[in-house]
Amino acid sequence: MSFVRTVRGDLDPALLGRVNYHEHLFQVSPLLPGDELDDEAASGAEAALLVASGFDAMIDAxxxxxxRNPEALARISLAAGLAIVATTGAHREAHYPTDHPIRGLSASERAERYLDELLHGMPRRDVVRNEGAENGGPRNDSPLIDDENPRASDDTGAPVRAGLIKxxxxxWSITPFERATLEAVAAAHVETGAPVMVHLExxxxxxxxLDLLAIDGVPADRVVLAHxxxxxxxxxxxxxAARGAWLGYDGMARPRTRSDAELLDLTSAVVEGGASAQILLGGDVARRTRYLAYGGMPGLAYLGERYLPQLRARIGTDAVEQMLTANPQRFLAWSGPSRAP
Ligand SMILES: [Zn+2]
Known part of the structure; x- marks a missing residue:
């Protein structure tokens, strides 16, 4: 039977409810100074606002x-009544400082790590910099799981696992670092059938x-193109969409770069073109200065409370409901192991 892997165990896809395909409850990056999401109480409060705005599930991207903080995700999931799919893989290279330990990993070491996080559990503590080098010590290439950093577990003692690979x-650039990640993501997908997200600029x-992933055995219909x-x-x-890819729409509430009006026009045109079954919706708010619970705005509820009513008025309630339920259920369900061509 197909399943979606959440931080609190596997779920029947049909039980997911409405899914926000792209948010972040924890994130620390040198590209976003002052925008760290690292406070469990605040992230938990924001998650509760997301639920109140009409969502039952989200991907923590x-x-x-x-x-990342897998054990906190499991606690927030339980407290907020929000199913959360956690993410393994790596972001684009610019997010990692030059001394970041994951830079030293080969494609096969990355694949091993991603697979381990999907199948057996994520480490309790996520390395965000080379702490050894920072203290004048040796380079810290700590393995995925060791005595000092055991696997994350939830309140029942079950491991907290990732359900998606990114x-x-x-x-217009794919660096050797990013190429190695794509290769590793493909290898982990071929072993598991876990869904794949690609961050695009x-x-x-x-x-x-999509071409590179396809060569390594990932069909486009298992990939969401974020942003x-x-x-x-x-x-x-x-x-x-004709190639089979999923379209991730998550740029609302950013009028400085593009009005929601353009996103509504785009969505309407793509629906008219016949691809409504391949659209996923999320907010990707991602910054503490944009979270109500951290003292910013407009918060994770913007999507459900402000944007979706406008989208429903444009393309109808049924099409929006499909993007929130049937589409993500199909995307997030693991498709099982396959062999590279
Ligand atoms: Zn994001």
Missing amino acids: TPSGLG AGIGY FCTAAHEA ADRDPNPALHLEL
């Missing part, structure tokens, strides 16, 4: 090495990323 690439190199809406070109989106 923070991959390894950026301050890679990130740059603006302004939707550039989407075809190229696809940052290039609001319906023709491009329909081409990507």
Whole structure:
């Protein structure tokens, strides 16, 4: 039977309810100074606001090495009544300082690590920098799990596992670091059938990323292109959808770069083009200065309370409901092991 892997165990996809495909409850990156999400009480309070805005489940899209907190995710999931799918893999290279321990890992070492996080559990503490070097000590290439950093477990003692694998690439750029991540993500997918997310900068190199993943055995219909809406070109989106890829729309509430009006136009055009069954919706708010519970705004509830009513008025309630339920249920269900061609 197919399942979705959450931080508190596996779920029947049909029981997921409404899914926000892209948020972050914990994230620490040198690219986002002052925007650290690292306070469990505040992140838990924001998660409760997300639930109150009409969501039952979310993907925590923070991959390894950026301050994930798996045990806190499990606690927040329980307290908020929110199913949470955690993420393994790596972000685009720019998020990792030059001394970050994960930079030293080969593609096969990364694959081993991602698989371990999917199958056996994530480490309790996520390494965010090379603490050894910072203290004048030796480079810290600590293994995934050791005595000092055991596997994360929930209140029942069960391991907290990842349910999705992520890679990130740059603006028309795939560095050797990012290529190694894509290879490792593909290897972990082929072993498990876990869903794959690719972070894109302004939707550039989407075809190229899908090509590289396909060569390594990941079909496009197992991949969501995160931030696809940052290039609001319906023709491009329909081409990507024709290949089978999922389109991640998560750029609402950013009028400085693009009005919600453009996102509504894009979504409407892609639905008219026949690809409504391949759209996933999330907020990717991602910054503490944008979280109500951290003292910022507009918060994770913006999507459900402000944006979705406008989207429903444009494309209808049924199409929106499909994007929140049937689509993510299909995307998140593990498809089982496969063999690379
Ligand atoms: Zn994100």
